[in-house]
Amino acid sequence: xxxxxxxxxxxxxxxxxxxxxxxxxxxxxxxxxxxxxxxxxxxxxxxxxxxxxxxxxxxxxxxxxxxxxxxxxxxxxxxxxxxxxxxxxxxxxxxxxxxxxxxxxxxxxxxxxxxxxxxxxxxxxxxxxxxxxxxxxxxxxxxxxxxxxxxxxxxxxxxxxxxxxxxxxxxxxxxxxxxxxxxxxxxxxxxxxxxxxxxxxxxxxxxxxxxxxxxxxxxxxxxxxxxxxxxxxxxxxxxxxxxxxxxxxxxxxxxxxxxxxxxxxxxxxxxxxxxxx
Numbered sequence: 001x002x003x004x005x006x007x008x009x010x011x012x013x014x015x016x017x018x019x020x021x022x023x024x025x026x027x028x029x030x031x032x033x034x035x036x037x038x039x040x041x042x043x044x045x046x047x048x049x050x051x052x053x054x055x056x057x058x059x060x061x062x063x064x065x066x067x068x069x070x071x072x073x074x075x076x077x078x079x080x081x082x083x084x085x086x087x088x089x090x091x092x093x094x095x096x097x098x099x100x101x102x103x104x105x106x107x108x109x110x111x112x113x114x115x116x117x118x119x120x121x122x123x124x125x126x127x128x129x130x131x132x133x134x135x136x137x138x139x140x141x142x143x144x145x146x147x148x149x150x151x152x153x154x155x156x157x158x159x160x161x162x163x164x165x166x167x168x169x170x171x172x173x174x175x176x177x178x179x180x181x182x183x184x185x186x187x188x189x190x191x192x193x194x195x196x197x198x199x200x201x202x203x204x205x206x207x208x209x210x211x212x213x214x215x216x217x218x219x220x221x222x223x224x225x226x227x228x229x230x231x232x233x234x235x236x237x238x239x240x241x242x243x244x245x246x247x248x249x250x251x252x253x254x255x256x257x258x259x260x261x262x263x264x265x266x267x268x269x270x271x272x273x274x275x276x277x
Contacts, residue, residue, distance in 0.1 A: 005273055006260050007036040007061065008078055008190065008218065008246025012128070013045030014065075015135035017251035020049035023259070026252075028056045030260035034273065036063035036080050036246070041096035042131045043084035061276060064089075065190060067096065068176035069169060070208065073195060077176050078218070078244070081276045082185035089183045092171065097131060103166050104132040110164040111137075111157065116146060134158050135250070174212040181213050186275050188216035188244045192235070193228055206239045216272040219243035220265055222257035233266040243269035 010016035011023045018026065020037060027035045035058065037049045046062050053060035064079045082089065108120035122143075123136040138153035147153045157164040170176075180187040189209050197205060206217065219232040220243070236243045243266070249259045265271055 003033045003273075004031050004260055005034045005245055005271075006032045006247050006249070006262065007034075007063070007080060007188075007244050007272065008038050008065070008221070009035065009249040009259060010039050010065075011037060011045040011049065013042055013130040014039035015131070015133040015250060017253070020045035021052045023249075024049050024052040024056065024058065024060065027259040028053075028058050030258065032058070032260040034059040034061060035259075036061035036078075038063035038065040038078050038080075038246070040065050040076075040131050040133055041067055041100065042093050043082075043090075044130060046084050063185075064093075064180075066092075066176045066179065067168075067170040068173045069171065070173040070205065074168070074170060075173060075195065075205075076190040077173065077180065077214070078188040078190045078246070079180035079183065079185040080188060080216075080244070080272065082180060082183040084183075086179075086183035089179045092179050096170075099168065099170070100132050103168050104137075106166045107134070107137055107158070107164050110166070114157070114163055116141070116144070137164070173209065177209070177212040177214050186216055186242075186272060187212075187214045188218060188272060189214060189241075190218055190246075191221050191223075191248065192217055192232060193224070202235065206235055206241065210239050210241060214241065215275060216242040216244050218246055219269055220245035220263050222247035222249065222262065224263070226263070229263055229266065233269050236269050242272040242275060244272040 011020040050060045062082050066077045068075045068077050111119045122140045126136050138150040141147045141153040177187040245262050245265050
């Protein structure tokens with residue numbers, strides 16, 4: 001049987017729309033044989049996802065997507081094959097939850113200054129026990145007809161430089177990578193092209209990530225076109241990083257990003273799954 005990997009997706013333990021069970025079942029129906037659940041700054045959904053995957057005879061890879069800072073830029077680092085019970089990582093997720101809660105309160109306060117009330121209570125309810133993210137605020141703004149799309153919410157209110165943007169200091173990239181690797185995982189730079197870096201800055205980032213202990217980068221995502229995949233494959237080869245493939249699936253309402261619907265990893269890139277037990 002041909003293996004089909006999707007190593008980046010989100011459940012409602014962070015900002016995904018589906019429960020871990022529904023997410024795994026959807027991936028299974030789409031032919032995914034190995035799935036990594038990589039919720040933002042939390043591992044809360046892994047036990048449920050693992051139980052469902054076992055029933056479906058499907059491989060579930062314990063994962064996380066950590067927020068990190070490098071050169072005053074916010075990065076996302078996926079950890080694959082982690083031990084979610086590794087104490088420093090578990091402690092870090094608790095601190096990150098507190099950071100996200102504080103940020104949410106500040107975002108809501110800024111929205112109130114724009115006469116948009118009730119945001120904090122709404123996003124708390126939507127997130128439940130999971131992490132509160134800016135996507136929860138985007139969904140709130142959409143539900144209250146302040147915007148017509150989620151992207152408009154970021155463009156008008158939540159993006160950098162916009163009225164409800166709150167700058168947040170995350171852990172240094174080197175520390176985030178260390179949490180992942182010491183938890184037995186492989187650190188993968190998520191969606192590198194989304195950071196809008198010049199070629200020189202991209203090279204600096206990949207060199208620093210490699211030096212910090214990073215072992216992989218996403219080469220294929222649910223939004224990359226063939227030219228972007230070719231470019232990322234070149235970077236992976238140059239910096240001797242393995243290549244990962246992940247949809248970054250969040251919700252069925254965005255059908256252009258679907259679990260398992262991914263281009264093949266280029267032949268000249270070593271697959272990251274060769275590093276996973």
